[in-house]
Amino acid sequence: MEKLKDYFKRYPTSQEVYENGGQLFHNRGAADSYGKGETKKYTRKEVTASDTGAKPETKEAVILKIKETEDFATIPYDELKVWTKILELKPESNSKENVLKALSDYKETLKDE
Numbered sequence: 001m002e003k004l005k006d007y008f009k010r011y012p013t014s015q016e017v018y019e020n021g022g023q024l025f026h027n028r029g030a031a032d033s034y035g036k037g038e039t040k041k042y043t044r045k046e047v048t049a050s051d052t053g054a055k056p057e058t059k060e061a062v063i064l065k066i067k068e069t070e071d072f073a074t075i076p077y078d079e080l081k082v083w084t085k086i087l088e089l090k091p092e093s094n095s096k097e098n099v100l101k102a103l104s105d106y107k108e109t110l111k112d113e
Helices: 002-010 028-034 044-052 059-068 077-086 096-111
Strands: 016-020 023-025 040-043
Touching: 002 016, 002 023, 002 044, 016 028, 023 028, 040 044, 044 077, 059 077, 059 096, 077 096
Parallel strands: none
Antiparallel strands: 016 023, 016 040
16 A cells, blocks of 8 residues: 555656556556556545545445435546446446446436335
């Protein structure tokens, strides 16, 4: 974890980093090409949350936020991506449009419950 914290200190504008075989990479392609194992993605939010002692969001907390949210476009895109990951949603791609659609569709299923 110290390696990740150091990376984000050295690259303050970077929002994500990829790790493969113990090495850190700026982009997924370089990490995948390294080929020493499975590529893992870490976000600044994940790393800094563990640094501040903040607890990761639970699925129940995310569902509550989704129910309360009228317009997903008002929520930061990075947070929406975290929500899709927590809820194990699989948008067609990580584009903002597809993430918004996946969350909207999920919210519709909640109305049926």
